[in-house]
Amino acid sequence: MTAPLRLVHGAAALVAAGCLALTLASGLREGGVALAFGVLIAVGELTRWGAAPGRQAAPLGAAGSLSYALLGADAGRPTQHGAAQVVTVVLTAALLGAVPHIWSGRTPTRDHLARRVLTVGFAAVCFQPLYNRGVFDSWDGPAYALLLVALLSLSALCDAVLAAALAHFRTRWPFGPLLREELHGLLGIGSAVCATGAVMALGVAVAGLWALPVFCLPLLLTQLSVRRHAAVRATYRQTIASLARATEIAGYTPAGHAHRVAALSLAVGRDLGLTGPELTVLEYAALMHDIGQLSLVDPVPAGATADLPDEEQRRIALLGGAVVRQTGVDAAVAVVVERQADPCREQPVAARIVRAVNAYEEKTRGTGPEGPLRALEELRLGTAGDYAPEIVESLARVLTQPRGRGESVPTGGGGRRAALSDPVRGWVTHG
Numbered sequence: 001m002t003a004p005l006r007l008v009h010g011a012a013a014l015v016a017a018g019c020l021a022l023t024l025a026s027g028l029r030e031g032g033v034a035l036a037f038g039v040l041i042a043v044g045e046l047t048r049w050g051a052a053p054g055r056q057a058a059p060l061g062a063a064g065s066l067s068y069a070l071l072g073a074d075a076g077r078p079t080q081h082g083a084a085q086v087v088t089v090v091l092t093a094a095l096l097g098a099v100p101h102i103w104s105g106r107t108p109t110r111d112h113l114a115r116r117v118l119t120v121g122f123a124a125v126c127f128q129p130l131y132n133r134g135v136f137d138s139w140d141g142p143a144y145a146l147l148l149v150a151l152l153s154l155s156a157l158c159d160a161v162l163a164a165a166l167a168h169f170r171t172r173w174p175f176g177p178l179l180r181e182e183l184h185g186l187l188g189i190g191s192a193v194c195a196t197g198a199v200m201a202l203g204v205a206v207a208g209l210w211a212l213p214v215f216c217l218p219l220l221l222t223q224l225s226v227r228r229h230a231a232v233r234a235t236y237r238q239t240i241a242s243l244a245r246a247t248e249i250a251g252y253t254p255a256g257h258a259h260r261v262a263a264l265s266l267a268v269g270r271d272l273g274l275t276g277p278e279l280t281v282l283e284y285a286a287l288m289h290d291i292g293q294l295s296l297v298d299p300v301p302a303g304a305t306a307d308l309p310d311e312e313q314r315r316i317a318l319l320g321g322a323v324v325r326q327t328g329v330d331a332a333v334a335v336v337v338e339r340q341a342d343p344c345r346e347q348p349v350a351a352r353i354v355r356a357v358n359a360y361e362e363k364t365r366g367t368g369p370e371g372p373l374r375a376l377e378e379l380r381l382g383t384a385g386d387y388a389p390e391i392v393e394s395l396a397r398v399l400t401q402p403r404g405r406g407e408s409v410p411t412g413g414g415g416r417r418a419a420l421s422d423p424v425r426g427w428v429t430h431g
Helices: 003-026 031-046 059-069 083-097 099-103 110-132 142-171 175-207 211-244 257-271 276-287 291-295 310-327 331-339 349-364 371-384 389-400
Strands: 049-052 055-057
Touching: 003 083, 003 110, 003 142, 031 059, 031 083, 031 211, 059 083, 059 110, 059 142, 059 175, 059 211, 083 099, 083 110, 110 142, 142 175, 175 211, 211 257, 211 276, 257 276, 257 349, 257 389, 276 331, 276 349, 291 310, 310 331, 331 349, 349 371, 349 389, 371 389
Parallel strands: none
Antiparallel strands: 049 055
16 A cells, blocks of 8 residues: 555544544434434445445445535534534444445445545534534525535535545556546536435425435435446446457457456556546457457467558458447447557557557467566567557556555466466456
8 A cells, every 4th residue: 555545544544533532522412313314324335336446336325424514403403413423423334334245245445434534524524613603593595505515515526536536546547537537427426416415404404304214215216227327337348248259269369368458458548547438438449359350261370460461450450340330339449449450640549559458468478477578678669650659658657557455467377477468356347
């Protein structure tokens, strides 16, 4: 773990410990309110689903946590709980809701808990001390509602920055694209979380705790729709991966070649700052980059197309693009497959990545310990015309970057170290 990650986790642990100590010293206030919000947050954590390795999605838990942080009254009666109690209740409920996930082996990451503690603590510190001093007593109607929405939006923005920073520290991917991806997420489920948090805080202030199950129902339905959409996307990707394996089953390419190229291409794309739909297109194109070989009468030896004449490479690429178009996959994927053999300067970025990574994987196949370095040197020598220099250098950075826990370079049977292009668990995560 890097020093910045330790710093963030240490800050979150320090905040949690301080809030727990203050709450124990002063006692729990409005126990019924704390219990109701704690149950809501725990249920939200129970319904959490994995968005990607190292990332968890718990919109109901997040909305309940932020709502409790900005709660000013219960059925017209002002509350007296402070920011310390908010953090204590939220963390306790989050840990209780995580017990079944821990039991089944899906342990919540420290990043997830650190973000929750720091974001909720920020929102509570901005609101609770001022509310308890009566600063907002004269705020009513639209002004008070706008105040809650503004604080929720600011908290969500801080959480996005923190999430991007943690991902940057852990993966070494560029911070800017990671932040853009997090901000883009705020337009979807993030906006629903903020809206639900504001509505629940306002509803409880007027109608009491009965407002919690009523106003959390729309978010539950939204979460169900998002999960179904994610399941459809996962099925779609599995279908594409199955199509890509057709070349392996037919004996045109070695087993696992398409998966290795896709995994390494995604890592290079991340390093270059690609996000969202660009990564999806890149992954699908990398998985299907060799599908044109199915149209060949005589298979290419070992499926190695990087050393074929340019015209033959273009013919196979065009055949592959035609096959991809017939499958109904996004036309952008077919374009990348078709243009992976074009002159380097005329290729889109995704095609440049697939071409360089495919060549690297083919050149390291069956080589000894010096194979990866020799393959990189050959790619660097080919940057005058065949490969883009920035792609080759990005590939070199990806191959030399230290991985987080569980992301070390794998070994083959009998402890033999596998090629650097072999995928590590968690690389193919997009789409």
